[in-house]
Amino acid sequence: MEGANVDMKDKRVRISADLVMELLSKAGKNFTLYGRDLSKKAEFGVGKRNYNTSGGQALWIDNIDNKRRYSSLNDVATAVKFADALEKITIPGAMADPHELPVEWRCVAVAFETIKNTTKPIIFWYHDRASAKFIVDIIITLRGDEKKAQNFPMFHPLLEPVSPLSFPFNGIDLLFETARLNMPVSIGPMAQMGLSAPATIAGTLAQENAEILAGICITQLIREGIPVCYGGICHAFDMRTTQLIFSGPEQAIFSVAMAQMGKYYNLPVYINVGLTDSKRPDAQAGLECGLTLALGTAAGADIFGHMGICGVDQASSLDFLVMQSEIISYVESINRQVTFEEETFAIDIIEKVGPKGSFLDKQHTVEHFKKELWFPTLLDREYYDTWYNKGAASMEKRCRKRKEEILATHKPKLLADDVIKELEEIVKKAQQNLTSSA
Numbered sequence: 001m002e003g004a005n006v007d008m009k010d011k012r013v014r015i016s017a018d019l020v021m022e023l024l025s026k027a028g029k030n031f032t033l034y035g036r037d038l039s040k041k042a043e044f045g046v047g048k049r050n051y052n053t054s055g056g057q058a059l060w061i062d063n064i065d066n067k068r069r070y071s072s073l074n075d076v077a078t079a080v081k082f083a084d085a086l087e088k089i090t091i092p093g094a095m096a097d098p099h100e101l102p103v104e105w106r107c108v109a110v111a112f113e114t115i116k117n118t119t120k121p122i123i124f125w126y127h128d129r130a131s132a133k134f135i136v137d138i139i140i141t142l143r144g145d146e147k148k149a150q151n152f153p154m155f156h157p158l159l160e161p162v163s164p165l166s167f168p169f170n171g172i173d174l175l176f177e178t179a180r181l182n183m184p185v186s187i188g189p190m191a192q193m194g195l196s197a198p199a200t201i202a203g204t205l206a207q208e209n210a211e212i213l214a215g216i217c218i219t220q221l222i223r224e225g226i227p228v229c230y231g232g233i234c235h236a237f238d239m240r241t242t243q244l245i246f247s248g249p250e251q252a253i254f255s256v257a258m259a260q261m262g263k264y265y266n267l268p269v270y271i272n273v274g275l276t277d278s279k280r281p282d283a284q285a286g287l288e289c290g291l292t293l294a295l296g297t298a299a300g301a302d303i304f305g306h307m308g309i310c311g312v313d314q315a316s317s318l319d320f321l322v323m324q325s326e327i328i329s330y331v332e333s334i335n336r337q338v339t340f341e342e343e344t345f346a347i348d349i350i351e352k353v354g355p356k357g358s359f360l361d362k363q364h365t366v367e368h369f370k371k372e373l374w375f376p377t378l379l380d381r382e383y384y385d386t387w388y389n390k391g392a393a394s395m396e397k398r399c400r401k402r403k404e405e406i407l408a409t410h411k412p413k414l415l416a417d418d419v420i421k422e423l424e425e426i427v428k429k430a431q432q433n434l435t436s437s438a
Helices: 017-026 073-085 103-116 129-143 146-151 169-173 175-181 201-222 249-264 283-299 318-334 347-353 363-372 384-389 395-409 417-434
Strands: 004-007 012-015 031-034 041-044 050-053 059-061 185-187 228-232 235-238 243-245 269-271 303-307 315-317
Touching: 012 201, 017 201, 041 050, 073 103, 073 318, 073 395, 103 129, 103 417, 129 146, 129 175, 129 417, 146 175, 169 175, 175 201, 185 201, 201 228, 201 249, 228 249, 235 249, 249 269, 249 283, 283 303, 283 318, 303 318, 315 318, 318 395
Parallel strands: 050 303, 059 315, 185 228, 228 269, 269 303
Antiparallel strands: 004 012, 031 041, 235 243
């Protein structure tokens, strides 16, 4: 069997198709992430759908009309508590990349803050191998020992190839540390059609696929059997504005195609849908989030993200996250299992009601309508006068009101004091050991 052709001068590796398929066959094809509460799970590769909020943004928007500001560690706590309250968010992300903390140990502090504020699995951005060591120590301390930490992973790194056709040193290097616990790895290049990938959908898909497969090969050479997730998160590039497009029609095509390609390899698939280019939770945002998310779920992807982003990585916004949570609930209801049996066909009830009758006062209706109907928390279905007399609130205003209610009322389950002290000590050691002397 042919291996890889390594050109040290040009620093290029060409991997034979046979070697790619051999290493792909060794990769884990399913895995589960567990929260502090082990019943809170995100299952991959088994036909389940998972939704995560952003792993972290540099900027933050308190309210849509406010100017952006730099994110802080307090924003991490706020965002994670908020996502903990949202039923449809499976994996709360840090959503903030704290500007005030040195990058060398920032991810350790963020991991700790995230763990404190939710009982669900989490996501955040890793930095390098040195900081990853302390993050491994955190999960071992939290679970009690190394074996439990391996059996019940709470989070996993993202290996993001740099398109076109290259990899970051730190992104690969830190996997030697997380592989100690056989942590799953998502491999997701963000190839941009027309900028860092060919200016065609087919060419971008081909390049994105090659980069993902190369990433899978890397993980299996580091530790055979590491579970992987196929991250088909390519985007188009807007030649007019010169920025990435989060949610154009091309994104819907990418999401369906990448989901199909990942499933061809029998891998769990992660795609970027449910996002928007809009800066407000308005009609544009609803259209873009809803259409791409609906198509992504129909295509069979396993995980969707990153929710809570205002525009194209412009900032994190809880107002947007509220709206996206409602859209997720709507789309999930579309994907519900419809029951076709004698009771639900209701032939006898139709016969009894007869022509021009009503089903409103029938016991069958009482017994079934709550199971058969989806009820919104934000979308408006009121009569016009009722809506008007209540203030004629727009979706944006309803999002803000719901956000404020959640922030005022939700309290996540706390970590035990002794565990908090142990984890704080790990963060302190990371700060002491990783802070630059410059």
